[in-house]
Amino acid sequence: AQSVTQPDIHITVSEGASLELRCNYSYGATPYLFWYVQSPGQGLQLLLKYFSGDTLVQGIKGFEAEFKRSQSSFNLRKPSVHWSDAAEYFCAVVLTGGGNKLTFGTGTQLKVEL
Amino acid sequence: GAVVSQHPSWVICKSGTSVKIECRSLDFQATTMFWYRQFPKQSLMLMATSNEGSKATYEQGVEKDKFLINHASLTLSTLTVTSAHPEDSSFYICSGFRGRSDIQYFGAGTRLSVL
Numbered sequence: 001a002q003s004v005t006q007p008d009i010h011i012t013v014s015e016g017a018s019l020e021l022r023c024n025y026s027y028g029a030t031p032y033l034f035w036y037v038q039s040p041g042q043g044l045q046l047l048l049k050y051f052s053g054d055t056l057v058q059g060i061k062g063f064e065a066e067f068k069r070s071q072s073s074f075n076l077r078k079p080s081v082h083w084s085d086a087a088e089y090f091c092a093v094v095l096t097g098g099g100n101k102l103t104f105g106t107g108t109q110l111k112v113e114l
Numbered sequence: 115g116a117v118v119s120q121h122p123s124w125v126i127c128k129s130g131t132s133v134k135i136e137c138r139s140l141d142f143q144a145t146t147m148f149w150y151r152q153f154p155k156q157s158l159m160l161m162a163t164s165n166e167g168s169k170a171t172y173e174q175g176v177e178k179d180k181f182l183i184n185h186a187s188l189t190l191s192t193l194t195v196t197s198a199h200p201e202d203s204s205f206y207i208c209s210g211f212r213g214r215s216d217i218q219y220f221g222a223g224t225r226l227s228v229l
Binding site for chain 2: 042044046049090100103105
């Protein structure tokens with residue numbers, strides 16, 4: 001079945017440590033790929049997106065993600081985490097020709113220890 | 115960036131009453147708006163796609179008579195939960211699609227509690 005998987009429900013890192021959040025998708029064709037962050041009281045904010053081209057994508061707040069076609073993955077990374085990065089992170093896809101509908105992964109809750 | 119305003123942010127209602135949630139795109143025209151539902155500690159599930167001036171398209175399993183969606187203008191879509199019951203309690207989120215960018219911009223969500 002077509003799906004978006006975020007294997008890690010919870011992740012805890014120390015402030016200043018590096019971070020990688022995993023995302024895998026199972027679709028026949030390469031979809032459009034997104035990472036969103038959700039903080040309490042705020043709407044989902046787009047961190048970055050991949051449509052085509054360079055497979056390493058830079059986003060806001062120091063985040064980057066790498067698309068790996070062979071692994072059907074789009075993992076989110078940050079070299080040094082700040083306490084304010086604590087939030088819920090969602091990977092999402094839009095199938096090309098899919099009517100712009102976003103399908104979300106189950107989310108990863110990030111906790112940052114000071 | 116584009117801003118989507120959602121109102122109210124929190125609403126409590128009695129069972130059997132109806133509740134209306136508004137979603138406005140403040141600085142862009144959203145030809146398409148989407149409505150999602152999010153249960154605690156879970157992901158967002160698409161409920162329906164709303165196109166300006168036409169009937170909404172509902173996802174499988176979503177009752178269109180319970181969740182009435184109106185998209186009367188390019189900047190406003192409303193979701194009305196009719197005859198609400200406690201099982202309708204949830205977090206409802208809207209988004210506006212800014213076509214040229216292929217990006218959805220999200221409102222902050224509405225927490226509905228049905229007593």
